Amino acid sequence: MQKTVLVTGGTGYIGSHTAVELMQKSYNVVIVDSLENSELSVLDGIEKITSQKPKFEQADLAERNATLKLFEKYPNIDAVIHFAAYKAVGESVAFPLKYYRNNLNSLMNVLEAMALHEVKNLVFSSSCTVYGQPDVLPVTEQTPIQEANSPYGNTKQISEEIIRDFLHVTPSIQAIALRYFNPIGAHESALIGELPIGVPNNLVPFITQTAAGLRKELSVFGDDYQTPDGSAIRDYIHVVDLALAHVKAIDRLFNGEAKKTIEHFNLGTGKGVSVLECIQSFEKVTGLKLPYKMAARRPGDVEQIWANTSFANQELQWQTQRSLDDAMLSAWNWEKRIRKI
C-alpha cells in the first residue's frame, strides 16, 4: 500500500524539494507549514513538476493543540520528516527565546503526537553546525560535537538529544537525524527554489541576488583564512541530491534497516569548496561577472568544514550526482525566473 509521509516545513526550501522527490517515488505526501518563512505558491511549483497537488495544512507546530489536531485529521501517517524550524543564525543570537520556543516546542509536539498516533518513523533535519570547527577534517558522524556557537545551533544539538531521550522510552519509534552541510541550488525545472525573505543569510542567494542587480556587490567574508585561497571552505550540496537522501532515509526506516533508535548521517558531497571557488563556478556557468570585494571575517564563522559521507554512501546507498556547477546554474535559473529576467 502507498505510504504516507508528513512533511513539516514542506513549503520551505529543502522541504519542497523533498516533497517532489517523495511524490515522484509514489509516496503520498501531506505538507504542513505555518507559512511564516514560505509561500503557498510553492504548492503550484510542486504540482507543475509532479502533476499532483500535495495535501496541505497551514498550522503552527509550536502550538500543541494544532499539532495534535493535525495528526487526528491524518490518522494514516507512516512517517514524518520534520523540517519545520527557524534557521537564521544571526537572528537566533538576537532572539534566542524565539528560536528555542519554536524549534524545540515544534519537535516535542511532533514527537508527542507521533507516540499518541503510533507513527513509527521520523527523519529530522539537523545540521553540520553541531560540529563547530572540528579539529580533524573531514568530519565523520563520530567527530565530537562542540559547544554550539549560536542558539540556532544549540536547538539542533538539543533536538537530537530530545529525540534520543524520547526514543529511549518509546522504542516503537525509529529516527534518523540528517546533518546537512550547505544546501544550495534549485530544482532543474526552476519551478521551486530558495525564497529568502528579506536580506539573505546564505552565500548562494546573495550571489544570485547580486548578479540579478538587487545588491551592489558581494562581500567575501575573510581573505586570511588558512586555506589555499584565503577564503572560507564549506561543503556545498545540491538541494536535489539532499532531497534524494531523505527518500533513502525514509526507505531505510520502512525497510527496517535502521540499526539504532536514532542514527545520524552527514549529508554533503565530501568535498570542501572555498567562497572564491563558488564565485568562479557561478561566473563560469552563467558567463556573468560578479561584482565582489574582499571583506572582514564574519563573526562566528568557522574557517573550514567538509563531510566524510562514507556512512551515508554505504548505509543509505546514496551518492551525490550533481556538481557545484549544476547547483550554481540551477540557482541562477531560479533567480532569473522569480525576478523575471
Ligand code: NAD
Ligand atoms: P525554510 O525556512 O525554507 O523552511 C522551513 C519551513 O518551516 C518554512 O516554510 C517555515 O514557514 C516552516 N516553519 C517554521 N516554523 C514552523 C512551525 N512552528 N510550524 C510550522 N511550520 C514552521 O528552511 P530550509 O532551508 O528548508 O530548512 C529546513 C530545515 O533544515 C530546518 O530545520 C533547518 O534548520 C534545517 N537546515 C537547513 C540548512 C540550510 O542551510 N538551509 C542547513 C542545515 C539544516
Ligand code: WQD
Ligand atoms: C558560507 C560561506 C561565509 C555570505 C550557515 C549556518 C549553518 C547551516 C548552513 C543551518 C561562509 C561566506 C556568506 C556572504 C560570504 N545552516 N559568505 N559572503 O555560514 O556555512 O552556514 O548555513 O543549519 O548552521 O551557519 O553558510 O551560506 O552563510 O556561508 O563570504 O555574503 O560564505 O562567510 O564562509 P554557513 P553561509
